[in-house]
Amino acid sequence: MTSPTRCGYVGIVGRPNVGKSTLLNHLVGQKISITSDRPQTTRHNVLGIHTEGTDQIIYVDTPGQHGTERRALNRLMNRHARSVLADVDVLVMVVEAGRWKADDDLVLDRLARERGFEDGRAPILVLNKTDLVQPKERLLPFMEACARRAPFAEMIPASASSGYNLDRLLVCIRERLPEAVHLFPADQVTDRSERFLIAEIVREKVMRRVGDELPHQITVGIERYVEEENRVHIHCQILVERDGQKAIVVGHKGERLKQAGIEARHEVERLLDKHVRIELWVKVKGGWSDDDRMLRQLGYED
Ligand SMILES: Nc1nc2c(ncn2[C@@H]2O[C@H](COP(=O)(O)OP(=O)(O)OP(=O)(O)O)[C@@H](O)[C@H]2O)c(=O)[nH]1
Ligand SMILES: [Mg+2]
Numbered sequence: 001m002t003s004p005t006r007c008g009y010v011g012i013v014g015r016p017n018v019g020k021s022t023l024l025n026h027l028v029g030q031k032i033s034i035t036s037d038r039p040q041t042t043r044h045n046v047l048g049i050h051t052e053g054t055d056q057i058i059y060v061d062t063p064g065q066h067g068t069e070r071r072a073l074n075r076l077m078n079r080h081a082r083s084v085l086a087d088v089d090v091l092v093m094v095v096e097a098g099r100w101k102a103d104d105d106l107v108l109d110r111l112a113r114e115r116g117f118e119d120g121r122a123p124i125l126v127l128n129k130t131d132l133v134q135p136k137e138r139l140l141p142f143m144e145a146c147a148r149r150a151p152f153a154e155m156i157p158a159s160a161s162s163g164y165n166l167d168r169l170l171v172c173i174r175e176r177l178p179e180a181v182h183l184f185p186a187d188q189v190t191d192r193s194e195r196f197l198i199a200e201i202v203r204e205k206v207m208r209r210v211g212d213e214l215p216h217q218i219t220v221g222i223e224r225y226v227e228e229e230n231r232v233h234i235h236c237q238i239l240v241e242r243d244g245q246k247a248i249v250v251g252h253k254g255e256r257l258k259q260a261g262i263e264a265r266h267e268v269e270r271l272l273d274k275h276v277r278i279e280l281w282v283k284v285k286g287g288w289s290d291d292d293r294m295l296r297q298l299g300y301e302d
Contacts, residue, residue, distance in 0.1 A: 006177040007056040008089035013081055013111070015103035016040045016064025018094045019128040023160035024048045024061040027170065031267075032190045032197070033061045034204035040064055041207065043073070043300065045080050047191040049184050055174055056182040060084050065110065066103045073289040076300055085114040090124070090176045092169070097127040097157060098142050100149075108150055122153040124172050130157045130164065194272065195222045196299075201267050202236050202280065205260040206249060213248050217241040217289050219298055223281075231275035234268070238282045239298070241289065246282045257282065 012020045016039030025031045028048035034041060040063065048059040062084050063077035085091065093111065095104050115121055125146060133139050143155055154172050158165040190197070203220040210218070217240055224235040240246050250257045261280045269276045288294045 003054050004179045005054045005056070005182055006174075007058070007180040007182050008177040009058045009060060009087070010090040010092060010173055011060045011062065011084040011088035012092045012094060013062050013084060013107060013123075014064060014094035015101060015107055016066055018064070018096050019160040020064065020094050021046075021061050023092075023094060023126065023128065023158075023166075024059050026160055026163055026166060027057075027059060028189055030189050032192070034200045034207075036204060036207045038207055038211075040066070040069075040074075040077065041204070043077055043080075045084060049189050049191075051182065051184070051186040055177060056184065056186075057173060057177065058183065060088060064103075065107050067106045071290040072292050072295060073300065076295060082110055082114060085111055089178055090173055091115065091121070092126055092173070093123040093152075094126045094128050094160075095146070096132075097130045098133045098138055100142075100145070112150070117151050120153075120176070122151055124154045124156065124169070125152040126160075126169060127155065127157045128160050131159045131162060195225060197271060198222060198234060198264075198268050199236065201271070202238070202260070202264045202278070205263045205267075206238060206257075209251075209256050209260050210248055214240075214245055217245060218249065219288065221298060231277060232272060233277045233279075235279050235281070238280060239285045239288055240282060241284070241286055243284055246284050249282050 012024055014020050021033035021035045021042050024033050028050050032048045033046045042061055042063045046061045048061065050057045062081035065078055065081045093107060111123060127143065130139065139157055146155060156165055156169050158169060199220045199222050203218060206218055219239045221237045222234060223237045226233040238249060240249060257280055261278050265276050265278045268278065288298065
């Protein structure tokens with residue numbers, strides 16, 4: 001007799017910048033969701049699929065939830081993240097070890113409202129970035145304080161960037177997977193198209209280079225994708241909101257954009273396993289991040 005297969009959706013939620021996407025990439029073993037030290041890097045729910053033997057885990061990375069910004073893009077991002085709370089089989093809430101903030105309370109409130117803690121629905125709490133906690137003795141009182149906030153199913157101190165304790169997290173997730181048939185082929189790692197991943201890689205490289213100078217009024221679209229004999233030629237358009245932002249993205253004598261393009265090309269070549277040429281264009285389109293119709297055109301589906 002063959003053993004039954006198990007398959008389930010595992011939502012990863014939390015406030016911005018706690019390391020949700022880094023965690024997803026590590027668990028799947030491949031870079032799927034872009035990361036940066038800027039809050040609100042992730043804008044869509046992104047699936048990362050990990051199949052091993054009889055188990056298939058479908059992770060859902062979500063945009064960081066927060067209570068401050070009010071543009072249409074931010075409302076949409078919050079909505080994407082909230083839709084995951086109720087529906088997934090297993091929920092992982094990520095916080096930064098030693099730093100509980102107001103937005104963590106916001107996430108927990110929504111979670112209590114839309115999911116609850118009964119009948120095995122309580123989330124696993126990951127206390128991420130433990131590598132930054134000094135001295136280590138500070139961890140224990142923080143864990144005790146977390147335990148008083150909500151009846152978490154498990155609390156796991158971990159480091160998504162080094163991989164510390166993620167094996168324990170994986171055991172906890174596997175224990176909770178329902179018996180079910182696999183929903184994706186064993187070799188599929190995401191539901192997103194190559195074009196989506198490429199646009200995201202470009203956005204990551206640009207975001208990381210502009211640092212604090214620009215908030216998040218950047219988006220990237222693939223305008224043209226041409227497969228030539230032995231390489232792929234990709235035209236990307238980077239949209240910003242204002243002329244001043246364009247100057248920041250382009251940088252002195254175009255140097256910043258050029259470097260972002262080089263970094264993106266290396267990563268896209270690894271992804272596609274082909275030679276790649278990337279051309280980046282920056283265009284000003286005022287108000288895109290607060291315009292519902294424009295957001296839909298740009299691929300931010302509701
Ligand atoms: N020191 C340390 N840094 C980490 C760890 N995990 C993630 N980071 C860093 O934290 C920053 C944010 O990581 P992301 O994975 O983009 O965070 P996120 O929660 O997905 O952020 P949003 O998508 O904006 O909500 C990045 O600079 C990561 O490299 C960790 O375990 N230790
Ligand atoms: Mg993210």
